[in-house]
Amino acid sequence: MKLRPQFSSPLFVLAGVLLLSSTPRADPQGQMLRALSAKYKPSLVTLSLIVKLSAGGYEDQSELEASGFLLDSSGLVVTTNSAIDPAAAFAGGSEGMGASMSSRVVGVKILATDGQEIPAKVVLRDKDKNLAFVRPLKAPVKKLSGVNFQNSATAQIGEPIYFLGRLGKTGGRAVEAKSSRIVSVLDKPRRMYVLDAFAYLYVGNLAFNEKGQPLGLLTQRLPIGKARLSERSLPIIIPARDVWEVARQAPQAKDVKDAKAVTTPAKSGSTPAKPGAPANPF
Numbered sequence: 713m714k715l716r717p718q719f720s721s722p723l724f725v726l727a728g729v730l731l732l733s734s735t736p737r738a739d740p741q742g743q744m745l746r747a748l749s750a751k752y753k754p755s756l757v758t759l760s761l762i763v764k765l766s767a768g769g770y771e772d773q774s775e776l777e778a779s780g781f782l783l784d785s786s787g788l789v790v791t792t793n794s795a796i797d798p799a800a801a802f803a804g805g806s807e808g809m810g811a812s813m814s815s816r817v818v819g820v821k822i823l824a825t826d827g828q829e830i831p832a833k834v835v836l837r838d839k840d841k842n843l844a845f846v847r848p849l850k851a852p853v854k855k856l857s858g859v860n861f862q863n864s865a866t867a868q869i870g871e872p873i874y875f876l877g878r879l880g881k882t883g884g885r886a887v888e889a890k891s892s893r894i895v896s897v898l899d900k901p902r903r904m905y906v907l908d909a910f911a912y913l914y915v916g917n918l919a920f921n922e923k924g925q926p927l928g929l930l931t932q933r934l935p936i937g938k939a940r941l942s943e944r945s946l947p948i949i950i951p952a953r954d955v956w957e958v959a960r961q962a963p964q965a966k967d968v969k970d971a972k973a974v975t976t977p978a979k980s981g982s983t984p985a986k987p988g989a990p991a992n993p994f
Contacts, residue, residue: 741872745889748876748920754825754857755782756918757789758878758885759832759846761796762819767812779877779916780822780846783959784858787830787848789822790955791916792931793837796844820846823885826854836962841950842931843958847965859918861952861959865925867905869897873949875930877917890914894949904933904948911947919949928952 759778764771776798780791794800799813822830830852836845867873875890896906905919905927917930929952932945 741874741891744920744922744924745874745891748874748924749887749889752781752859752876752918753887755859756825756876756878756887757782758823759789759791759796760821760823760829761817763796763798764816764818765798766814766816767799773818777880781876781918782856782858783861783956785856787822787832787852787856788858788959788962789832789846790929790959791844791846792929793839793842793844794932795916796834797837800839800842822846822848824852824854824856828852828854833965833968835965835968836958838958841954841958842933843929843950843955845959845962847962849965859926861926861928861956863925864951864953865921865923865927866951867894867897867921867927867949869894872922873905873907873927874920874924875911875914875917876920877914877930888914888917890917898948902954903951905951907947907949909947912945915947926952929955 757780759780761776761778762773763776764773776796778791778795780789780795782788783790796817797815799815817834820832820834822828822832824830830848831850832846832848834844835847837843871894873892873894875888875892877888878885879888892907892911894905895908898904898906907930911930912932914930915932919927919930921927928949930947930949933948
């Protein structure tokens, strides 16, 4: 009688467990984040700003930093308007906010990956879309790398998306990468991809769809009109093509006069641009 080998002994079971535990597991999201970080790192910048704030007769000057990214090799940077205009947070006119606020950007530098600190100027704001654009005062010494926003990548509700940006000064302005999912899609007044509330922490970051295509800018939709305290802003992604349509209207830095204070009354909302009209510079 021929004996059959018994593979159910504890020794064989243990060997199988060890073999499975040592096998590398697939991590597609991690692989995507690493690939995107390597490819787009040169396009991610930090804006170093000096902003003057006025409220109720009191004036103060602060140093701020904002995440942004390059749209072309000339150094055109897109960020959010609320990042460079703290008064924009009160544009919805929340109940109990009676005083008006104003802000004025008095200095901007683009901190590039290659170490360049490029003096720049805010050349265009679109408050309706919460966008702001910055250009260098002079041509950069070294060539810059922009992100192609001329194509129209899309995404659907429930799909994974990826963010790229930079940490603040505390994190040495290193590249940060994050994955999330789209929780809703709005089609009115225009296409917007809604994210969960925690995405607010990454406003200003570059967003990609699950195929790794540039999807748009992570920003926030502020409350419209006279908002209640219960109203909250929504973290959203503005599609790349919509951002590019506004970016095309951005003038050269030499054609923009020094900005006057931009007043944001707490009791009134922002005024959308007329259809077909360019977004107004300061």
